[in-house]
Amino acid sequence: MLLGALAAGVLIGPASLDSGRVLLELLDRLPLIDVDSGLDARGAAIVWELRLPRAVLGALVGATLSVAGGAYQGVFRNPLADPYLLGVAAGAGLGATVVIVTIGSGSAVVPIAAFAGAIAAVALAYTLGSAAGGRRSGATLILAGVAVAAFLTAAQTFVQQHNADSIREVYSWILGRLGTAGWSEVALMTPYAAVSVVVIVFHRRLLDVLAVGEEEARSLGVRPERVRAAVVVAATLGTAGAVAVSGLIGFVGIVVPHTVRLLVGTSYRWILPLSVVGGAAFLVLADLVARSALGPAEIPIGVVTAFIGGPFFLVVLRTSREAIS
């Protein structure tokens, strides 16, 4: 499925290139294979410098956001947890905006600032959520997250408007985009995606242990606070990287893990690895829709994911009423 999505992402685009030739062009770059694709230099550049990095970045961001969503759901034992609803992405957005207006958008400091903002946001949402409703109530965590997100988004907008000279730069980024993706974004995102995905997937069994609650996890020899800290930091790091390169793309962390859940059940052993693959495929396809639905104009990809994710969220809300009340 992922391979299919990636192939579609590379094969379909505004410049009509012959599919067979694009595939041959890709094959040609593989070691030991030497074929002539018949694409001219412009065609090859479109494949190599535009479509492929965009598809790869989409896959990295999608995989990271969906596995992070699954991780937050496991750690907070809350089916509605998601990098966006918890305010993590908004925190990352604020951190990134501050750096973009002061240093510029190409800086490697952007993801670091995004991470600082994201960690602060998740800590704030969790503290407010548990103070207001106790750890048992899932709804208050999400409400706290939404409040934190609203506040941080307002702060982000303020910073953005305050610095009129870089407003366009910030604005096009914040809506969520993969459009300007090149190999440098891929290089920036890869370490964040790799660390985040690897750490989270390695904790899949322990997230199943957390599912039986604090006390029983402890009686099984696990320190829940340690697992939670490791997984939250990893998920937040991945989210920060994703936000730094692609802006705010919502709902991936809800849509993908829940779809996987419907297919394979509630064990994180399966949910997390499959969310990595499914998330990558989902975002590449969403990007395909974003750039071809109104072609040649592009819809911000965050709009596409929200179109799918909004209704999906309501379905999850309906089916998990007992779990969050």
Added chain:
Amino acid sequence: MSRVGAVGVSVRYNGRTAVESVDLSVAAGEWVALIGPNGAGKTSLLRALAGTVEYDGSITIDGVAARSLPRRRAARLVALVPQQPVLPEGMTVFDYVLLGRTPHLGYLAAESHADIVIARESMDRLDASDLGARRLGELSGGERQRVVLARALAQQSSVLLLDEPTAALDVGHGQQVLDLVDELRRERGMSVVAAVHDLTLAAQYADRLALMDGGRIVTEGAPGAVLTEDAIGRFSGARVSVIRGPGGEVVVVPRR
């Protein structure tokens, strides 16, 4: 040497004292039942023995201070079955039982074939093998209790702590569960500490009863010596008759 030794154990939650300087010693293979009214501190004492709450005083497992044991080691020695275990609805029975192997695994390790075999054996032992693929949300009360016990069994601990194992069950299923626990402790020499509210059942299964009230153990000893009409009336506020059954066993009957 006792398997479990508690000396001067107190448990406090935000200043409220739930357990007050309790001394308790449980031998290998012994079954001790904690009895007493609601709020007497039975659950908190079990939690302290399981190491899931902070406590003052000292608890030793096989002579080693429990507090100095790494969390995972402690969980290999002591298994806890809480009164209302959290059963994630969508999880399969087999995955749930397999969680019992957690203390035997490295932090990020996956289960080995041996762990899977042990989990299957635990399910066989509790006649739960055919439940493996079912989801926890679909189980009846009796099935749930068997599955939770299977998880505790997969933990292969030498001490089993049970909090009201029969509370959610009818008499027949309650007896089945207690019979199973009794067989297991004989087979494996496990020590059992169980909070039991049904006094007759407690007397029938336990070697020794510890009557708790107000966070303290007020009397302790053989069932016949602890279960007197006077003691039960005084501590539980219950009007009961203590009579002897056909086999000479203690039977506690409520009176109007």
